[in-house]
Amino acid sequence: MMTITTEPAAGVVRVRVPRRSIAHDLRAVKIVLHRELIRFWRDRMRMVSGLVQPVLWLLVMGTGLSNLARSGGGPAGEVNLKTFIFPGVCAMSVMFTAMFSAGSIVWDREFGFLREMLVAPVSRSAIVIGKCIGGAFVATLQGAVIVALAGLAGVPYDPLLLVELLAIMFLGAFALTGFGVMMAARIKTMQAFFALMQMAMMPMMFLSGALYPLAGLPTWLTILTRFNPLTYAVDPLRQAVFAHLNVSPELERTFNPGVTWNGWVVPVWLELCIVAAMGLSLMGVAIMEFRRGD
Amino acid sequence: MSDAAVAVHGLVKRFGEIEAVKGIDFQVLPGEIFGFLGPNGAGKSTTINMLCTLLRPTEGRAEVAGHDVVTERDDVRRNIGLVFQDPTLDGYLSGEQNLRFHAELYGVPRSLVPDRMRQVLEMVGLWDRREDLVQTYSGGMKRRLEIARGLLHSPRVLFLDEPTVGLDPQTRSSIWDYIRQLKETEEITIFLTTHYMDEAEHCSRIAIMDQGGIVALDTPEALKAGVGKDRVRIQTGDDEAAIAALGELFGLEAGMSEGMVTFAVASGEEFVPRLFAELGIPIKSVSVARPSLDDVFMSFTGRTIRDAEGTAADRMRMAMRVRGR
Numbered sequence: 142m143m144t145i146t147t148e149p150a151a152g153v154v155r156v157r158v159p160r161r162s163i164a165h166d167l168r169a170v171k172i173v174l175h176r177e178l179i180r181f182w183r184d185r186m187r188m189v190s191g192l193v194q195p196v197l198w199l200l201v202m203g204t205g206l207s208n209l210a211r212s213g214g215g216p217a218g219e220v221n222l223k224t225f226i227f228p229g230v231c232a233m234s235v236m237f238t239a240m241f242s243a244g245s246i247v248w249d250r251e252f253g254f255l256r257e258m259l260v261a262p263v264s265r266s267a268i269v270i271g272k273c274i275g276g277a278f279v280a281t282l283q284g285a286v287i288v289a290l291a292g293l294a295g296v297p298y299d300p301l302l303l304v305e306l307l308a309i310m311f312l313g314a315f316a317l318t319g320f321g322v323m324m325a326a327r328i329k330t331m332q333a334f335f336a337l338m339q340m341a342m343m344p345m346m347f348l349s350g351a352l353y354p355l356a357g358l359p360t361w362l363t364i365l366t367r368f369n370p371l372t373y374a375v376d377p378l379r380q381a382v383f384a385h386l387n388v389s390p391e392l393e394r395t396f397n398p399g400v401t402w403n404g405w406v407v408p409v410w411l412e413l414c415i416v417a418a419m420g421l422s423l424m425g426v427a428i429m430e431f432r433r434g435d
Numbered sequence: 436m437s438d439a440a441v442a443v444h445g446l447v448k449r450f451g452e453i454e455a456v457k458g459i460d461f462q463v464l465p466g467e468i469f470g471f472l473g474p475n476g477a478g479k480s481t482t483i484n485m486l487c488t489l490l491r492p493t494e495g496r497a498e499v500a501g502h503d504v505v506t507e508r509d510d511v512r513r514n515i516g517l518v519f520q521d522p523t524l525d526g527y528l529s530g531e532q533n534l535r536f537h538a539e540l541y542g543v544p545r546s547l548v549p550d551r552m553r554q555v556l557e558m559v560g561l562w563d564r565r566e567d568l569v570q571t572y573s574g575g576m577k578r579r580l581e582i583a584r585g586l587l588h589s590p591r592v593l594f595l596d597e598p599t600v601g602l603d604p605q606t607r608s609s610i611w612d613y614i615r616q617l618k619e620t621e622e623i624t625i626f627l628t629t630h631y632m633d634e635a636e637h638c639s640r641i642a643i644m645d646q647g648g649i650v651a652l653d654t655p656e657a658l659k660a661g662v663g664k665d666r667v668r669i670q671t672g673d674d675e676a677a678i679a680a681l682g683e684l685f686g687l688e689a690g691m692s693e694g695m696v697t698f699a700v701a702s703g704e705e706f707v708p709r710l711f712a713e714l715g716i717p718i719k720s721v722s723v724a725r726p727s728l729d730d731v732f733m734s735f736t737g738r739t740i741r742d743a744e745g746t747a748a749d750r751m752r753m754a755m756r757v758r759g760r
Binding site: 257 | 542
């Protein structure tokens with residue numbers, strides 16, 4: 142057999158790619174995550190445009206509805222409606238950003254970068270996990286900007302509260318990114334992805350208790366809200382906010398009734414477990430979808 | 436396990452009803468520049484995608500760098516570099532960040548990353564632009580960056596799928612300079628596809644692919660020598676009569692090509708004096724050319740590569756529909 146010998150020239154740096162290991166997969170997770178952050182930072186327009194909707198809800202709708210509640214002789218009392226809406230607005234902004242981050246997978250597919258990731262000698266799970274955590278980070282950063290506006294909504298700047306809010310938002314963002322990535326695994330174009338997201342996000346928002354308390358609703362609405370995963374992310378946020386307010390028990394019951402299952406109040410820890418479990422299982426499905434696509 | 440850099444046995448890929456690759460066999464030797472030549476839609480990219488583990492073969496086996504592309508996929512991936520036909524860079528990252536992403540994803544030892552990165556970037560002349568966002572790069576610069584990235588982890592086999600398509604002639608020739616330079620400096624086998632005849636000439640060996648099969652495989656010189664006929668082009672006073680006369684007097688099949696009467700004949704120089712003596716139609720000019728790879732393609736497939744592109748485009752559209760991704 143003919144062989145063509147090639148002697149490497151002096152000074153050429155030879156690299157030997159190591160076999161796959163956990164350390165290697167972790168490096169992959171980290172770089173995928175890192176890329177999400179760099180891109181979010183580069184795309185500051187997105188950060189600003191992501192603020193418009195929540196601020197509108199908070200300041201315009203919140204203020205407008207406060208008037209209505211006051212003139213209607215409602216029980217608003219010392220609770221500002223803006224304060225009530227605040228956790229919902231946090232959840233919304235996190236949701237939009239998380240979905241957007243997940244959408245970058247579709248973007249990567251359209252622009253070919255996904256191929257660069259899929260031919261690398263790393264496991265599919267490393268790529269999906271990196272995406273999910275990265276998306277959650279980015280969404281939490283965006284959420285942090287809203288949290289910084291807490292004063293406008295009459296929410297106190299208590300460091301403990303801020304940490305609680307950010308932690309809950311991170312968990313919620315993780316679950317939502319998982320959902321987005323799972324959808325993105327099968328979708329080929331950006332337009333289709335956004336159409337689908339629009340279709341999924343609006344009902345999720347309206348049925349989550351972000352904008353109204355979840356007590357005393359008609360049965361059909363009660364049932365729908367209880368099946369909405371976002372409900373279990375919004376409620377802990379609101380519980381955290383109300384724990385740092387001074388309100389009468391009566392008002393607390395009206396504005397912060399918690400989530401009940403057939404009369405039983407679901408504790409916050411269980412709500413958080415539900416969100417975490419959702420996030421992990423959606424991410425699991427996403428990983429399986431990327432594996433199958435091989 | 437064989438010594439070959441790439442070994443393919445009876446490789447088949449079907450997309451539904453369509454057989455895109457129809458059972459091909461070949462070997463690529465270490466250190467070669469091996470070219471896949473054929474019209475668009477001949478099955479070149481499908482084959483490359485199977486070799487670099489992006490597509491699962493329907494039938495047959497393939498080994499790359501001594502590893503099976505189905506059962507030892509990760510081993511194959513660690514040992515290959517890829518430059519795709521369509522760009523796969525992140526425009527929002529700088530050139531350097533794109534390479535760093537790749538280094539991390541491939542687990543390149545951290546201590547080697549800076550030196551290796553500098554080396555590949557200098558080779559393609561992008562060291563000075565490394566901090567600029569890739570979206571500000573020209574098409575040629577992007578392709579060069581992809582080549583640098585494909586080399587970052589010192590692959591044993593570098594796959595280049597139509598590396599020069601869509602580039603201006605100057606960039607094309609500089610890309611070929613890099614490829615040749617690579618052969619000198621790195622211990623690497625290069626596997627590329629092209630539908631440019633002139634580029635195939637740079638390869639150590641080429642496989643001519645048409646309609647999913649390999650119709651010929653050899654060095655460019657041997658392939659051309661195998662045609663055994665020179666191409667003669669004449670301008671005459673009456674082209675139609677000339678074509679008829681060539682057929683009657685010499686039994687040659689002539690046709691019009693770019694406004695000249697064109698035909699193939701063994702040892703053209705010796706034939707020309709006879710032509711002048713016997714044709715009986717005034718000849719204004721004559722040229723004799725050694726066979727080109729175009730003629731090789733023609734002799735194996737009965738048509739020119741340009742004609743083949745037309746019909747192949749339809750097949751490709753069908754395949755894309757079936758493949759759906």
